[in-house]
Amino acid sequence: MSALLPDSGLPDALGARRLSQGITATWWYTVSGVMIFQVMVALIWLTVLVGRDTDPLVVAVVGVTSLLWCAASVPLLLQYRHRDDSAGPFANWRGIVVPMAVAVVFGVLAGVLTGIWVFGALPIAQSLMLLNWPRGIRVRLLVIVMVVLGALSFIDLRTSFTDVDVRESSGWWLFTFFAVMLPAMTVMSLWWWDVLVTLDRARAAEARLGATQERLRVATDVHDLQGHHLQVIALQLELAERLLGKDDPDAALEQLRLARTSVADARQGTRDLAMRFRGVPLPDEIANAVDLLRAAGTTADAAVSADAAAAPASVLGPVIRETTTNVLRHGGGKWARLSLSLSRDGRYWRYEISNDAPHDSADTGGGSGLEGITRRVTEAGGDVHMDRGKGEFHVIVTVPGSAIGAEAGR
Structure with a gap:
């Protein structure tokens, strides 16, 4: 396609710009999906606390700090967008220390105020999922986190919920399900983003390779054409020089005429080669x-x-x-x-x-x-x-x- 308008540069510019816009939109869809899921878990969390007749002050404190936790997740997501596969999760530690600190403080505060273990573990687990882990380690860490959250949910159910009605309430089970699935959904969303970035890089590499191959083909054709004619011209001029040294000007003049003809052939061959590349049906x-x-x-x-x-x-x-x-x-x-x-x-x-x-x-x-x-x-x-x-x-x-x-x- 870039050969269609070789001088304007417009196709590459427009295509790259619109593709970049599409990738940017996909990224914000990914961020929105993760954040909506996280906020929804926080709202269900508060619903469970209200259902337990928790002190309104505790509910208010947990509600405000949960919003801070959600806000602190955004910088981690923004850093992930420009992740480096060769860098570890703590390569840019200055950028993650504050969001991780917010998650830890919120988790400890929520766990202490409510007495529920999974409330304290979920913010820390979710923030860990947003770091730049290598793919193999990320999957193993996800399995560990889901097992831990599931185990803590079971422990909380056995120790913190003594009332049968509350234990069997749909709010707690709903929260448990979403709490365990939140890290998995986050990892799947980030995996989809990684796939998209990989495909975009492959597309760009393929385009560069195609352009390079085309340049090599043109260079080869020009080299073969000009190399042949220049070699013939050099031999004809050398022969003319020798004939002049042997006092045979007529033969030398004939070789000069042949050299001039070879020059004309080289020019015509170059012109035909250019027309072959320019002429598209x-x-x-x-x-x-x-x-x-x-x-x-x-x-x-x-x-x-x-x-x-x-x-x-x-x-x-x-x-x-x-x-x-x-x-x-x-x-x-x-x-x-x-x-x-x-x-x-x-x-x-x-x-x-x-x-x-x-x-x-x-x-x-x-x-x-x-x-x-x-x-x-x-x-x-x-x-x-x-x-x-x-x-x-x-x-x-x-x-x-x-x-x-x-x-x-x-």
Whole structure:
């Protein structure tokens, strides 16, 4: 896709920006999910305390400190977003010491005030799950934490809840379930984030590898072409030099003529090589344009006639690239449609691209790019028509079937 608009840099910029936005949104979904689950556990926690007729002052203190614990979890999550796989959980100890201290103080305070063990262990266990543990250690630690929380819940049920009605209340069982599952849900959410980051890094590495391979291929072709011709030219010039030393100027002149011919062949070969990389069949141009628009988040489709490969690519190729750039720069970004077809009489090719136009933009589609398209198409004997409808923008280009010859002669 980046080959579609090699000079603008726009596809890479737009694709990277929109992909970054999607990854950022996914990260905040992850943070929101963890925090909502944690706050919900804290609310159920308070419900259990109220159901036990706990002193209102204790309920108030536990409620306020539970909010502080939830707030202290946010810095740990923010640090996790930029985790380094090679770093340990305490590599950035200055950033975790305050949140961990809040969790420990809150856990001890809640455990002492309520006399319930799991209340004291849960904040510490949850905060430990948010640290940058290696994956293998994280799973083992999760198993240990869930077993400990389950055991403490059972102990609390046997020792702190003597009233049968309270012991059988749904609030306690609900809290027990969510308390044990909170670390597991947190680890699963962070694991999903790790998978997303790994896939994004793999995508970026694949893109860099593809670009590197393409550069190597071009460099190899240029080296083979130029190396051959330069070697021949060097031998011809060396032979001419020897012939001059033997007082045979006619033969030396013939070798110089051959060297000049080799130079011309090298120039033509280089020109042909450049045209081979530049010349993309129009169906491929449109397919690349659709892929590029979709990568930028636009819903795009195309209708291309079966014989589109015979269309004048030298004229319509730059038109397709420039109009695609125009949609990316000035379009609304929701939808785009492309079409390329031959007129019924077979005399003209008709290319059309339509897209949504932002309502707050009066110059949609403007700029020197479309002016350059108009000049190019006009010189090839064609016509360009632009139409701004209500919330839509259309560019219609018609060129004669023989435009390729006119363009090539130019």
